[in-house]
Amino acid sequence: MDDTGPQHPLSDAQLDRELESALGIEPSPEFLARVRTRIAAEPEQSLWRQAVWGRGVQPLVVAAIVGVVLAVVVPRFMRGGVVVAPGVHRTPVTQVAVEATPVSPPSSANDLRPIRRRLGVPDRVESPRTVPLQLSPVLFAEEDRVAFGMFVTAVANGRIPETVVQALGEADRAPLVIAPLEIDPLPLLTARAQTEGETKW
């Protein structure tokens, strides 16, 4: 080989020939048979089922799942139910509904009777509606729970503890003084601030 000979780029035809000879490989005669065997070893799944699943059924299944989730979860939220994460223990807390009735505070336990009669409540409640009072020990101290329990029991039995009556009586005797309320006039904005909308606080 003479290295000093002239170099010419390959012609298109020459390049095509070179490519053809390099890429012109034919698969072996058993190649197709091997592929067929390989495909036969694929897990049995009907092509028809594949087609149906891929085209029509999949969106329907997704829609059905979404529908079920909406039907179950949304009403719970609408009812105000709180979804508790699994593993979280909920302590039942008694809800005490207090009906607000505009009644002036009685000076003694006897003054409750006409009010009770007017409201149709018996003077003595022999068997009061038992509502288990369960206050969370985390939120309420032990003595507060006991005191509140005593207060609820006293109200339910138609008697108010003496301390409350005394406190109410003292409150009646002391005149209520309300200091006159004075409101300072609002500071006027300067004309410039009004026009520019600037507000410096």
Added chain:
Amino acid sequence: MHDRAEVAAQLHPWDRALTVDQELAREFEARLVESSTLAVRVAYSVLRNREDAEDVAQEAFAKAYRSFTQLRDRDRFRAWLVRMTWRMALDRQRSNRRRTVREDHADTWLPASGRSRPGEADLQVGLEARERAEHLWRAIDGLSEKLRVVIVLSGIEEHDIREVATLLELPEGTVKSRLFAARQQLKDALSWMTQDRSTR
């Protein structure tokens, strides 16, 4: 003569399902026969080894079979097959390289008598043709992947620009310019061949 759809409509649903299955299987068989050479050549252009190329092509067909319901269109099937084969061949090439490096490393610990002597059987094959092919592959490897895939596909089964564009799902103009650039680079890289011939 009955229309195929009419015949299918008269069948029991189960029989109809079987018929559809058979029809799909028949279509797949047709694609397999007409595209097997394409797949093997694409894999071979990356791997340069017939057995590896056939293994990769076989796996690509198995994958195609699993998703055949989405690949029933002929052009779509062939484009998908080329892409999948090319990608799988590159993966195989990477793993082959890793294995070769490991084996070379292990070979250094073998006694000299235990080592194989590659190439002895190949000496019977025309050395010149082999050398030329090696140079051509080296030149093809020197191209960027974009240019390489275009030149390989145009060299396989004499695909024209439109067919390569369909296979690669690229505009014809893009394929044309890439093919021109690739051929130009190959011609320059292989110019020694003409020098060799002219001085002989």
